[in-house]
Each structure stands twice: as C-alpha cells, then as structure tokens.
Amino acid sequence: LHSSRIFIPVRDYDLAATLQSGQAFRWRWTAHAWEGMVGRQWVRLCQQAGGLEATVAEPVANWSWLRDYLQTDVDLDDVLATFPDDEPMRLAVRHARGLRLLRQDPWECLASFILSSTKRIAQIQQIIGLLCERFGERVAAEGGDRIWHAFPTPGRLAACGELELRACKMGFRAPGLLSTGRLIASGAVDLDGLRRQSVDRARAELVALPGVGRKIADCVLLFAYGFEEAFPVDVWVAKALRELYFPRRKPSPPGLDRFVRTHFGPHAGFAQQYLFHYMRTRGKLDPQPDRA
DNA sequence: AACCAGGACACAA
C-alpha cells in the first residue's frame, strides 16, 4: 500500500500561480516539474489534466499531509462566490483563476516572513536557501541521488550566533529571527497552541515576537493557520487598495483596516492573495518557461 | 546610479 507517487484529483488548481505567489519560498521549477519540501519530505509536483501528480523520495502509506498542505479539498467556487462583486476582484481572479492558499508549517512560515521584510521574493528565496543549506537536516531526494535540506528547526537556529545568520545575507533581520527562534525553542512560546486560539489572540501572541509586526503576523495567520479573515497589507496590496479602491483620497490606517475587514468577506485573506498576485504579475510574461 | 523590495521599531510632532 506504500507508494512514492500519487495522483490527486482536483479542478481549478493553478499550481504555478500558487507556488509562485509569494506565500512559500522553497519551490523550484526544474525539469518540467516543481520541486520543493513539505515538512521533512522532498516532493515533486506536476500539473496534469484533472489534478496534480506528486512524487516523494521514499514510499509513504498516507498522503493526507500533502493534501492538507496543498488544500486540494477546498472547493474554490465556494470561496470565489464570497468575494465582492467589483471590478478589481474580477480582474484579479480572471488573471489567475485557480490560485490557491497553501497550509504551511507555522515555524517555517513565521521564520520565512521574518526574513521577508523589504526583500523581493527572489531574494527571500536566496536567504532561505542558504539558511536551509547550512542549518537544515539533510534529506534524500529522488531515491537518494540528490540532497535537499529540511527547514532548520527552532532549536538548531537557537544554537546559532547572530553572525552566522547574517552570513546568510539576512542583514538586520538576523536578531529578530534569532530571538524568535530561541523563544520557540525554549518553549516560552507554543506555536501549535495558537491553532486553537481566536484570530485576535493568536495575532497578539505573534506580534509580541521580536521582528514580527501586524503584516508578518497576518501572513502567518493566513498561510500557516488558515485564518482566512487575516488580510496582510504589504506594499503591493497597499498599492492595489490605493489605485483600485481609493484613487481619490487616502483612507487613514484604521479606516483602511475597517474597509478590508468588512468589504472582502469571510475569505478576505484569499481575496488579498489574488490582489497581491495580480499587482505583482500583471503585464509580465508568464515566468514559467514551458507551460501548456 | 538612484530606487525599491510581502516591515519592524524607536521616536518625534
């Protein structure tokens, strides 16, 4: 019953848009497929007619962890039906219909977004790549002929010095990542415990961590815990709101917060991801080399 | 060569 390959039937799933929309940073396009890590597992993903094909390095009996990560059981139509019926959302959804939210590991997601501040996605990928290569556990890929690295545990990072982290080109983000890693490694903060908290309590605990403000906390709430009312506002989404919704006057920060909370519905964070991806990739050529 | 990137933080007005 063990297998190293599975076909996951799903419709309306744009794998390329999903893996390149700045929510996860370890997926690479190589040899007509996406390769990356899900937890401790190396995974190759391939978009196929009617679903996704997945390959792992060593046969497994249960694939629920991958379905959970990819969120293939989510009915996209149900989500899209809750979006506001306005022109910006129509544009954003038409631009990348099939864009999904992943369900990531909280620690990896938190650490990744601490490293994301005022960095372009390509650079975030580079920093995280160095971090994993130097401090992550070695993992077999594709039957063992190649080596990948798991994301470093909080304990391993806590054992690092700030200079070692700075050597991964993360600059001023190093002390925040280090302090947060040590708080989690010591047990002073329990990331798994946030799963059962309310959004507001979970956000409050995340914002209390060094290097974590409102925006990064909302990214973790959305991408790792599945709080889909979380609505991270970065420079791109701020630009989308400014240009598409408030072209004349600029709303105050609390006014804008009230707007996004009431206007985009129960899956506001999902809508946010469409706006983000639309603003970042409209007008550009598809970055994926050979796509049907 | 200036400018900017999925910000957070301390501090001023």
Next chain:
DNA sequence: TTGTGTCATGGT
C-alpha cells in the same frame, strides 16, 4: 494618532 529615520542586501 500620523510621520520620519534606520536597519542590510541585491537587482533593475
């Protein structure tokens, strides 16, 4: 409450 400087690093 809202505005400014600072913090690294690399690509356009």
